[in-house]
Amino acid sequence: MRIIYTLVLLINVFAATAQVPGYMGKRFTIFADANPTPAFFVMNMNNTVLVNPGGDDARTQKVNRFAFNVRPQVTLEYLIHKRVSLGVSYSMPIVGTTRAYYTSAPSEFDDVDYNTDEYDVVKGQALGLHLKFYDFAGSASVPPIGYYRTINIFVTRTNTYDNKKSTTKQFRDDFIYPAVSFGVGRQSMLAKNLLLKTGVEFGWAFVPTNFLTEVEDDWNVQEYSGYSVHQSLAGYYLFNINIGLGYILF
Amino acid sequence: MRRYLAVALVAACCVLTNAQDFNHYKTLLPQGLVPKDFTELSASKFATEVTNMSAARNKRDRRNKKKFYLESTFSLDEFLTSGNVLFNDDITLYTADVLAEILKPYPELQGKIRVYTVKSAIPNAFTTNNGIIFVNLGLLARLESEAQLAFVLAHEVVHYQKKHVINRYVTNIDIDRSKDYRKLSREAKMFAKSSFSKELEMEADLDGAEIYNKSVYTKDSIQNVFNVLKYADLPLGWVYFNKRYYESGKYIFPDTLVVRKVDPIQAIEDYNDTLYSHPNIRKRREAIAVKFHNAKGGKHFRLAKSIFDKNRKLARFELCRLYLLEHRYLDAILLATSLQEEEPTSVYLKQIIAKALYGLAKDKLNDHFDFKKSEWSGDPQRLGIFFERQSSYEVSVLAIRHLYKCLEEEPNNKEIAVMLNDVIRSLDKDAYDLEKKFLRNASDKEIADLRYPYTQHAFTGFKNNAAFFEILDKQIALADKEDNGNSFRKKKKRAKDKKLLNVDKVVVVNPMYKKIDTRKRQKMRHIESEKVLTQIDQKIWDAAGRLNMKADIINPNNLSSARVNVMQSNSILNDWIDEQMRFEDARVSPIYNEIIALADTYKTDHFVWMGEFTMTRKRRGKGFLIAGAIITPAMAPLFATMVATPKGATLYFALTFNVRTQALELVDVRTMNMRDTKSLLQSNIYYTLFQLKKVKQ
Structure with missing residues (x-):
């Protein structure tokens, strides 16, 4: 709550002192982002994994070299300076993952023996806060039209489900992790007040990275599924394409 | 009848309002109704020219002619709206009278040829393909008689009559590109162009002499008109220098400041004209002499010498102002x-x-x-x-x-x-x-x-x-x-x-817009550029409205015949900005009073010169993008988009002067790595006005 108070205070201070043109005086923009992201590092139903840190077991059955994840996102931005926007975003990441399950009841002394379900998905929400810096002085125009760089912080809250539509959580507790990303791109105005945003984003989800160092054979079902979620999230935030439509409201 | 009466009334008003007082001389400005040459859109003129285009020899000839019409129409209109061209002023009306006199035996040419005066000190006259003759003040100031003016106009009429301008253009392109001239060196090509140009000039002299011969003007001493050309490079003045002019009482300059011996005036007529566009003066004088060999009689002045003298004096007074500006x-x-x-x-x-x-x-x-x-x-x-x-x-x-x-x-x-x-x-x-x-x-x-x-x-x-x-x-x-x-x-x-300018009103002067597409054969996109310029007023008003500012726009691209005041303001402002941009050091403009009067008329001291250049060009390195798409198929849509879309670059500028202090109060220049759009231009215009209103400078 203290952070929110600080933010509101900051926005007020910026708004009061900044000499910000915006587009015809309008500074508040709402974006609907699709963010179709190539499935480079993360599998999904019907996706192929070109780089597969999870090994062959993580590969989906169907191969599609043009596979994309789509991350719907709503972003609100306000120009607080002639070249800086402050924004918040709400997104719903959906990525594929692999869940393990025992074929028979496990006993303490047996080797781990389980099957995997390759069609599960990680679903959830992410709340983001970002600063967008426009390349005002160098090679761009008056914000919000022009080239930009963004620094994002996300808090993600996810769980795994049987499929996209399912509402039954596979884990008792949600996975809550922070993520950061750095993006570059361009905003152009298609029509009066209608913005098109295109860009790319590189990020890192702060999940435990045991899956990169530990030997998979030692994992039990719980660990296997958890690590799959971690690697899915990590891969998911590693690289994204940002495409969105925005409208300058006021 | 009603129309004639209206024209007479307008003419009478012009005479009454413009009667010059040489004691307190006021600069010449465009008067009366704005002629169609200034108000019609260039795109429309171009369409008419193409429709009426004469038969072409082949496809290339047609293409060259079309290109000529496009380039010439737009560059001519740019010149017409630059503020340097006068219409319906005393000198132009007088020159038009002289033109009408020599065209009396040529009813087919009457009405097709128009004449305007150009505020330039260079002694010159020139003609356009669509029948506009421009006569510089610098020429009028040096002529000795109305007959000489008539001869110059007759020469220019031939350029129009014989379509010299387009022929010269097409021939020059032919010399540059056609197979027939392919083996020629650069110098040889220049010689070929010069020779052709001289042929045309000689034809204009000789045929012009025919036209002139049919007029009432003198045939005896018309060759003296070439003396104007001969001494064109010398300063214009006829009084002897006397330092006493600057002295009084004991304020007497030392004699050492005055030189006794000066270089004699030397003007050569028979100079080497190998690469010139015109034959040398001697050749021209001799050719004309043959034409007037047996001709005698005629008048130096059609009505009265005083009318010519008055107009020449006007030109000379105006020239003084031009010299100061230069x-x-x-x-x-x-x-x-x-x-x-x-x-x-x-x-x-x-x-x-x-x-x-x-x-x-x-x-x-x-x-x-x-x-x-x-x-x-x-x-x-x-x-x-x-x-x-x-x-x-x-x-x-x-x-x-x-x-x-x-x-x-x-x-x-x-x-x-x-x-x-x-x-x-x-x-x-x-x-x-x-x-x-x-x-x-x-x-x-x-x-x-x-x-x-x-x-x-x-x-x-x-x-x-x-x-x-x-x-x-x-x-x-x-x-x-x-x-x-x-x-x-x-x-x-x-x-x-740093202080807040808090400008409440601006005058935007002659906005500029150029669109270039290097991918196209016709790189300069004249028609599209003109369309943007015709719509730019609304963008400026929209932006000013959002900031509670007022904006007057002097945009010669949106002219109606009744808005001569726009052209008058444009004329003065063009002179002023031209001086400001050409000379760096700060000094009071010689037309400070004129510009202050304008500021009072428009009720603001802030005048903005703005414009935009936008260029579209081919994207380079497409091969790498395609290779990237093949190697990483998932990125193919991104690379495909990049391959399909060209690259763009835009330069926007707006210079805001406070004309009362002559200070350049805001320099707003931005380069953008993107193609221009309606919104981008709108955004830039808004930001310029925003800075004038709300940002400390």
Whole structure:
């Protein structure tokens, strides 16, 4: 709550002192982002994994070299300076993952023996806060039209489900992790007040990275599924394409 | 009948409102209804030209002709709307009368050919393919008779009649590109072009002589018109230099400033014209002589000599102003002193001389004085050397003296007052203890040990010496204060000197827009650019409206025939901005009063010159993008989009001047790595106005 108070205070201070043109005086923009992201590092139903840190077991059955994840996102931005926007975003990441399950009841002394379900998905929400810096002085125009760089912080809250539509959580507790990303791109105005945003984003989800160092054979079902979620999230935030439509409201 | 009456009424109004008082001369401006040549959109003119295009020899010929019409129509319209072209003014109406006279035997040409006057000091006339003859003031000022003007116009009529302009253009392209000329060297091609051009000029001379022969004008001495060309490079003036003109009482210049021997005037007629566009003067004179061999009689003046003299005097008065704007101060002094023979009491001419001396003083003080002796032969060379030999101090004193004399005659003349203050302050920065270097009364004891002793008497002959020294002392005190504060202020300037302009009204002058697409055969996208310009007014108003600002727009691309005031403002503003941009050092404009009057009319001091250049070009490295798409198929849509879309670059600029202080208050220049769109231009315009209203500068 203290952070929110600080933010509101900051926005007020910026708004009061900044000499910000915006587009015809309008500074508040709402974006609907699709963010179709190539499935480079993360599998999904019907996706192929070109780089597969999870090994062959993580590969989906169907191969599609043009596979994309789509991350719907709503972003609100306000120009607080002639070249800086402050924004918040709400997104719903959906990525594929692999869940393990025992074929028979496990006993303490047996080797781990389980099957995997390759069609599960990680679903959830992410709340983001970002600063967008426009390349005002160098090679761009008056914000919000022009080239930009963004620094994002996300808090993600996810769980795994049987499929996209399912509402039954596979884990008792949600996975809550922070993520950061750095993006570059361009905003152009298609029509009066209608913005098109295109860009790319590189990020890192702060999940435990045991899956990169530990030997998979030692994992039990719980660990296997958890690590799959971690690697899915990590891969998911590693690289994204940002495409969105925005409208300058006021 | 009603139409004739209306035209007569308008003409009568023009005459009444424009009757010139040479004592207080007002500059020539466009008058009456704006002709269709200025109001019709270039795209529409181009469409008409293409429709009426003469039959082409082949596909290439047709393409070249079309390109010619496109380029010539748009560049001509740019020239027409530049503010340099006068219409319905006294001189243009007179020139049109002379044209009508020589076209009497050619009813098919009447109405097709129009004539306008160009505010240029260069002695020249030229014709366009669509029948517009432009006559420069510099030519009119040098002609000796109406008959000579008629001959020049007859020559230009032939250029139109024989379609010389398009033929020259198409032939030049042929010489550059056609297979027939492929093996020629660059020099040989230039020779071929020059030869063709000379053929056309000679044809214009000879056929023009035929037209001229049918007129009422004299046939005897018309070859003298070539003397105008022969001496075109010499300064215009006819009085002998006498330093007494600048002296009075004990204020007497040393004889060492005056040179006794000057270079004789030399003008060669039979020069080598190998690569020239026109044959040399001797060839032209001889060719014409054959035409007029047996012709005799005719008049030098159709009606009265006084009408020609009056119009030539107008051109010469106007030329003085042009010389000042071009910082050709010696030319201005020579011509103005010559004109004073006829108009000795003219306040305007006295002010021209005072303003020219002010300019010379500023040149000297800033080390910009540049006198090319070789270009000033004959007696005028004495004038040049007289000022060349003077120091910046001496010229400044002379300028102060003349400016104050003008101020005595017109105490409310802001322009002269501002110049006087400026030159005193500038001189004070250059001279130590300036206030102690002049006698305040003629009876005072002479000051010893002065470097230029004669200058101490410069300010003793005024009607009210005390009033002058009050100004002098005040300005010196101000200059000293500025000097003392300078070193301290520089450190604090950034924070302290920034202030909110809070501009409530602007005038946007002649906005510019150019669209270039290097992928197309016709790279300059004239038609699209013009379309943007016709819509730019609304964008400016929209942006100003959002900021509660008012905006007047002087946009010659959106003209109706009734809006002559737009062209008048454009004409003055064009002269003003042209001087500001061409010459860097700060000095009071010689048309300061005119620009202040405009500021008063528009009720704002802030005038904005804005424009945009946008370029679209091919994207390079497509092969790498395609390879990238193949290697990483998931990125294919991104790479495919990049391959399909061209690259763009846009430059936007807006310069805002406070015309009262002549300060460039806002320089808003942005380069953008993107193609222009309606919204992008709108956004840029808004930001310029936003800065004027809300951002500290």
